[in-house]
Amino acid sequence: MATTGPEDFPARVTVREVGPRDGFQNEPESIPTSDKVRLIDALARTGLTRVEVGSFVRADVIPQLADGAEVLAGIAIPDGVDVAVLVPNQRGWEAALPHKDRFDEVIVFLSASETHNVKNINRPVADSLATVESLLGQVRDAGIRPLASIATSFGCPYEGHVDPKRVYELAGRMAAAGAEEISFGDTTGMANPRQVRTFYEEALERLPGVELTAHFHNTRGSALANALAALEAGVTSFESSFGELGGCPVPPGSTGNIATEDLISMLHEMGVDTGVDLAKLLDASRDVQRVLGRPLGSHVLTAGPVEWADE
Amino acid sequence: MATTGPEDFPARVTVREVGPRDGFQNEPESIPTSDKVRLIDALARTGLTRVEVGSFVRADVIPQLADGAEVLAGIAIPDGVDVAVLVPNQRGWEAALPHKDRFDEVIVFLSASETHNVKNINRPVADSLATVESLLGQVRDAGIRPLASIATSFGCPYEGHVDPKRVYELAGRMAAAGAEEISFGDTTGMANPRQVRTFYEEALERLPGVELTAHFHNTRGSALANALAALEAGVTSFESSFGELGGCPVPPGSTGNIATEDLISMLHEMGVDTGVDLAKLLDASRDVQRVLGRPLGSHVLTAGPVEWADE
Numbered sequence: 081m082a083t084t085g086p087e088d089f090p091a092r093v094t095v096r097e098v099g100p101r102d103g104f105q106n107e108p109e110s111i112p113t114s115d116k117v118r119l120i121d122a123l124a125r126t127g128l129t130r131v132e133v134g135s136f137v138r139a140d141v142i143p144q145l146a147d148g149a150e151v152l153a154g155i156a157i158p159d160g161v162d163v164a165v166l167v168p169n170q171r172g173w174e175a176a177l178p179h180k181d182r183f184d185e186v187i188v189f190l191s192a193s194e195t196h197n198v199k200n201i202n203r204p205v206a207d208s209l210a211t212v213e214s215l216l217g218q219v220r221d222a223g224i225r226p227l228a229s230i231a232t233s234f235g236c237p238y239e240g241h242v243d244p245k246r247v248y249e250l251a252g253r254m255a256a257a258g259a260e261e262i263s264f265g266d267t268t269g270m271a272n273p274r275q276v277r278t279f280y281e282e283a284l285e286r287l288p289g290v291e292l293t294a295h296f297h298n299t300r301g302s303a304l305a306n307a308l309a310a311l312e313a314g315v316t317s318f319e320s321s322f323g324e325l326g327g328c329p330v331p332p333g334s335t336g337n338i339a340t341e342d343l344i345s346m347l348h349e350m351g352v353d354t355g356v357d358l359a360k361l362l363d364a365s366r367d368v369q370r371v372l373g374r375p376l377g378s379h380v381l382t383a384g385p386v387e388w389a390d391e
Numbered sequence: 392m393a394t395t396g397p398e399d400f401p402a403r404v405t406v407r408e409v410g411p412r413d414g415f416q417n418e419p420e421s422i423p424t425s426d427k428v429r430l431i432d433a434l435a436r437t438g439l440t441r442v443e444v445g446s447f448v449r450a451d452v453i454p455q456l457a458d459g460a461e462v463l464a465g466i467a468i469p470d471g472v473d474v475a476v477l478v479p480n481q482r483g484w485e486a487a488l489p490h491k492d493r494f495d496e497v498i499v500f501l502s503a504s505e506t507h508n509v510k511n512i513n514r515p516v517a518d519s520l521a522t523v524e525s526l527l528g529q530v531r532d533a534g535i536r537p538l539a540s541i542a543t544s545f546g547c548p549y550e551g552h553v554d555p556k557r558v559y560e561l562a563g564r565m566a567a568a569g570a571e572e573i574s575f576g577d578t579t580g581m582a583n584p585r586q587v588r589t590f591y592e593e594a595l596e597r598l599p600g601v602e603l604t605a606h607f608h609n610t611r612g613s614a615l616a617n618a619l620a621a622l623e624a625g626v627t628s629f630e631s632s633f634g635e636l637g638g639c640p641v642p643p644g645s646t647g648n649i650a651t652e653d654l655i656s657m658l659h660e661m662g663v664d665t666g667v668d669l670a671k672l673l674d675a676s677r678d679v680q681r682v683l684g685r686p687l688g689s690h691v692l693t694a695g696p697v698e699w700a701d702e
Contacts, residue, residue: 089585240701270697272660273619274400298612300697301653301690305615308584335690342612349583379612379646386581386611390551 092353093316096130096293097123097340099368100151101166103325105135105142106336107372113147115371117154122364123322124161127356128340131157132187132319135166136176149175152182164227168201173215177222186219187263188212189229192247193236196267200231209250213257220258228259229295234279235270244279248286261291263319266306269299273309280313293317296338298324298377303338304346311352318343323365324377339378341365345385358385403664404627407441407604408434408651410679411462412477414636416446416453417647418683424458426682428465433675434633435472438667439651442468443498443630446477447487460486463493475538479512484526488533497530498574499523500540503558504547507578511542520561524568531569539570540606545590546581555590559597572602574630577617580610584620591624604628607649609635609688614649615657622663629654634676635688650689652676656696669696 100120104111120133133155139146148165157163164185167173176186190208191197197205212228219226232239233247251262264283266276276294283292294310294317296303307318321337344356358380365381375382411431415422431444444466450457459476468474475496478484487497501519502508508516523539530537543550544558562573575594577587587605594603605621605628607614618629632648655667669691676692686693 235697235699237698238700240699269694270699272657274661299690299694300656301609301650302615302657304613305619305657308616308619335693339612345611346583346613346616350585379610382646383580383610386546387548388546388551388581389549 089311089350089352090316091351092355093311093318093347094129095340095343095354095356096132096164096317096319097128097322098132098295098319098337099123099321099323099325099340101132101135101145101164102319102337103321103323105144106326107144109372110144111371113150113154116147116151119364119368119371120151120155121157122360122367124155124157126360126364127354128361129160129355130162130164130185132164132166133183135168136172137166137168138171149179152179155182162225167215167219169211170215173218180222180224183224185225185227185261186215187227187229188215188219188259189231190250191231191236191267192242192250193232193239195238196232196236199238205250209253212254216254216258225260226258227261227263228254229263229265230254231265231267233264234266234275235268237268237270244282247279248283251283251287251290255287255290259290261293261317262287263293263295263317265295266297266303269297269303271296271306272302273305276306276309277313280310280315284314291317293319295319298335298338304342307338307343307346322361322378323368323381325368335377339365339376339380341378341380345380349386400622400661400663401627403666404622404629404658405440406651406654406665406667407443407475407628407630408439408633409443409606409630409648410434410632410634410636410651412443412446412456412475413630413648414632414634414679416455417637418455420683421455422682424461424465427458427462430675430679430682431462431466432468433671433678435466435468437671437675438665439672440471440666441473441475441496443475443477444494446479447483448477448479449482460490463490466493473536478526478530480522481526484529491533491535494535496536496538497526498538498540499526499530499570500542501561502542502547502578503553503561504543504550506549507543507547510549516561520564523565527565527569536571537569538572538574539565540574540576541565542576542578544575545577545586546579548579548581555593558590559594562594562598562601566598566601570601572604572628573598574604574606574628576606577608577614580608580614582607582617583613584616587617587620588624591621591626595625602628604630606630609646609649615653618649618654618657631655633672633689634679634692636679646688650676650687650691652689652691656691660697
């Protein structure tokens with residue numbers, strides 16, 4: 081096992097903003113397309129280099145994201161910012177394909193837990209894996225960067241512990257099918273830092289050449305501690321959501337994804353660069369807070385950034 | 392610099408509950424003494440071995456804690472649980488002394504930052520240090536365990552960076568004067584994990600034989616990440632507040648101390664024992680939430696503990 085100390089933290093990491101997809105899809109009130117476009121355009125001008133902007137899911141399944149094509153047509157993304165869309169199945173990919181000049185990355189997904197996969201997408205994991213493998217190849221062949229996401233990688237609310245070996249096997253299959261990046265999701269905030277560090281240290285050994293991404297939820301308040309543990313394990317790619325939007329609304333009242341501004345703030349204070357202008361990011365979070373009309377869970381949005389009076 | 396890995400986490404750490412003092416003193420509405428007594432009695436039956444129950448400050452300065460003697464007289468603390476009271480000055484110590492059979496530990500304090508010390512207790516640090524040194528000797532001579540607390544150890548909202556060497560020097564003086572334990576406070580949530588790890592690694596080298604305690608605030612959401620960094624540095628003593636009560640209300644709207652239940656949950660999930668029954672602790676947090684009549688900031692109180700379906 082590696083024994084990483086503070087002297088070994090990377091100089092820079094990459095953060096993918098997932099709020100416009102993972103965050104918005106949990107919002108009960110319809111968000112106008114024009115608001116989505118303005119918010120995404122703002123996020124893409126904060127210095128973030130990766131933004132997940134929407135999904136090609138069936139409109140009757142997630143009405144909030146039914147305007148995926150309109151959002152893609154409306155946004156104006158600067159050079160150097162990669163746009164990702166989520167695609168759940170073959171039908172979704174076929175809906176996305178006509179718009180492929182407007183995105184750079186496609187995310188496909190499944191759950192490591194059989195029960196969670198069935199409850200979430202009504203199919204056994206083996207079926208989902210076959211679809212995902214097929215999609216990854218098609219995405220690659222279309223010249224788009226293929227990404228994969230594995231939900232409940234650190235625990236399942238229905239099944240309990242998830243064997244890391246099962247997660248690595250799924251990830252290996254996805255990598256073999258073309259995934260250039262794999263994100264491991266702590267879907268209901270069950271992970272702890274000891275587990276996270278061990279998980280990623282072994283994952284980085286087992287999956288050379290694949291970018292491994294950390295996606296934590298703040299359900300029990302430990303998302304940043306888990307991010308620290310991932311960083312110590314050697315992870316340099318993270319996903320987060322501005323304002324702490326989204327995430328799995330189980331248990332009820334729970335907070336969601338790690339807040340992008342809280343993650344960025346901690347990383348910058350540690351001397352780990354992200355390229356993000358925190359003040360601009362907070363402007364976008366204040367805007368989405370106004371759009372949604374309720375106080376959001378992000379700590380830095382409430383308290384403001386750390387200000388060093390002597391700097 | 393040490394290179395602690397997950398394999399080196401301690402089997403057990405100690406947590407001091409500070410809510411009944413550090414939490415309550417920030418509550419604008421008077422909390423009835425009977426509620427305080429019931430809550431402290433409940434906390435002392437969760438497995439926590441250290442509880443800070445009140446303060447001997449002037450009633451006109453902090454009216455909320457004016458019933459310190461009545462609280463001490465009312466509580467029934469099991470064997471093995473150490474009761475701490477805060478004493479700000481000679482007058483406070485003289486007020487506490489007649490009740491010394493009812494507490495085990497006295498906490499004295501100052502700020503590492505000159506400006507914060509003046510704003511908080513209206514005296515230069517040198518004057519506070521002289522008082523603290525005198526008090527520590529008197530406390531020890533009375534057969535009570537003398538503790539010291541250093542506010543703004545990781546940064547000051549008025550002065551900015553605080554030189555760790557200054558903090559170590561103050562701590563060394565306090566240790567020489569009799570402090571058996573020194574708590575370093577991140578009073579306004581400015582610390583980051585890299586800083587915390589380096590700070591405690593060096594502190595543990597410089598202050599052998601003194602118990603060094605970590606006291607973090609969740610102002611920017613990173614309290615548990617900072618706790619993890621302290622743990623990695625070798626710290627085995629923590630302070631926290633049930634329900635996430637208290638802490639410095641600057642900036643306005645900020646969250647306070649690290650929540651005891653969030654800290655305990657993370658530690659237990661990591662396999663680090665605290666002796667605390669999390670379910671009993673959550674009962675106490677629900678009780679104080681009811682007493683205060685507003686939702687508290689603790690994540691585990693909202694989401695519930697991690698439940699492993701297969702255990």
